[in-house]
Amino acid sequence: MRRHVLSLAVLAAALAPAAAGAQFTRLDGRVDEGTRSAIVAIADSATLAGLPAELADKLVSRALLGASRGAAPGAIIDAVRSLAQRMGSAQQALGPARPVEIDAAAEALRVGVQPLTLSQLRSAQPRGAVDVALVVLVDLVQRGVPVDTASRLILALAETRVGDGVYHALREHVARDIGAGALPVVAAATRTRGVLATGAATTADQAERVAAPGDITGVSTRPRGGPPPPP
């Protein structure tokens, strides 16, 4: 009898960590039990649906952010569920992708990037990672560049297969230009046109597309944080 009890104890000890999931222990003491259960269920469903298990940690982190900000349990659960859905959509749009790409693509969807843009980005760089391009795309949108324009600019760069350094430089230059008072859309289009005009793989057609007048008209051109435009 004692031997059987020992066997069961060994079995339980071996199974417990795997069943609990190490990332979910971070929720202990940070959210109530009901919220914790809901988040675990969302993460399990996402994993069963095909999301990489590593991304469950991102869902947990989103819940912890909500807890740190004092959000209500319902708001935390909604945010986590929404993120899981975006991750699923991002994975579907990208096709085979690394977790970091899915993570970045989910945030791109959050700012209004279309799933078709994600697919086109993947097609433009079938063998390269798209996480840097997506992070810069989101950054441009966050700085006030309209999402359609930002998407076109990033796609144009991706089609020329520029390196990560180009995206880095573009982000820095656009941020600096905006900080100096330039309109976000003008800064982004001008800087991208410069990259395409001087880049080795550029074509006149691509340069024309990123600088098309339609990209910089009929959109909000007020820098973020600046004064409102006159009526």
Place this chain on the structure above:
Amino acid sequence: MSERREFDVIDAAARTLRSPVVVDPAAKQRLVAALRDSPVPRVGAGRRAWHWIARPRPVMVSPLWTAAAAVLIMIGVFRAAIGWERTGEQPAAVPPAPGGPAVAAASNLHAVQFVLVAPGAASVALVGDFNGWDTGETPLAPSASGGLWSVEVPLAPGRHVYSFVVDGRRWIPDPSAARAPDSDFGTPSSVVLVGERSL
């Protein structure tokens, strides 16, 4: 043959069988010499082990212990597979990233330096998905002359979202890093890509 005659024959046979056998004294020596000269077949350790494994014999095993062993093996295989999958995407080197946090590689983790210029701040903390957004987890240290706050944090490869918390209540993004979208909680935050494609 009469019965008496049969007994005599049997008795004679029994006497013959009971009598000691006379062995040639040299026969034993010849046998020993023959054995000494004959080659002894050598069996290697591997062959003996294989024979021990392959030899069929009944084995007494508790079903409970068998199940426990099977579960432990499965867990080991699962964890090894996860570890392999994660280490499979670890880069060997990290290129310098212009702007944003400075990143330096060390094994699987990469030391990332976060810096904020906040001259009037009494305290600055770093919060992010890597520390559970805990405002007490990663304080920044002020420079000797004041105004510049910094901290180095080892981060796993991937995309990390973070913010600075000034004086325990004001959340601000990293002015020099890429911006992250709104997290649904009204938190301004920044992004750092750690690993092969640092940003």
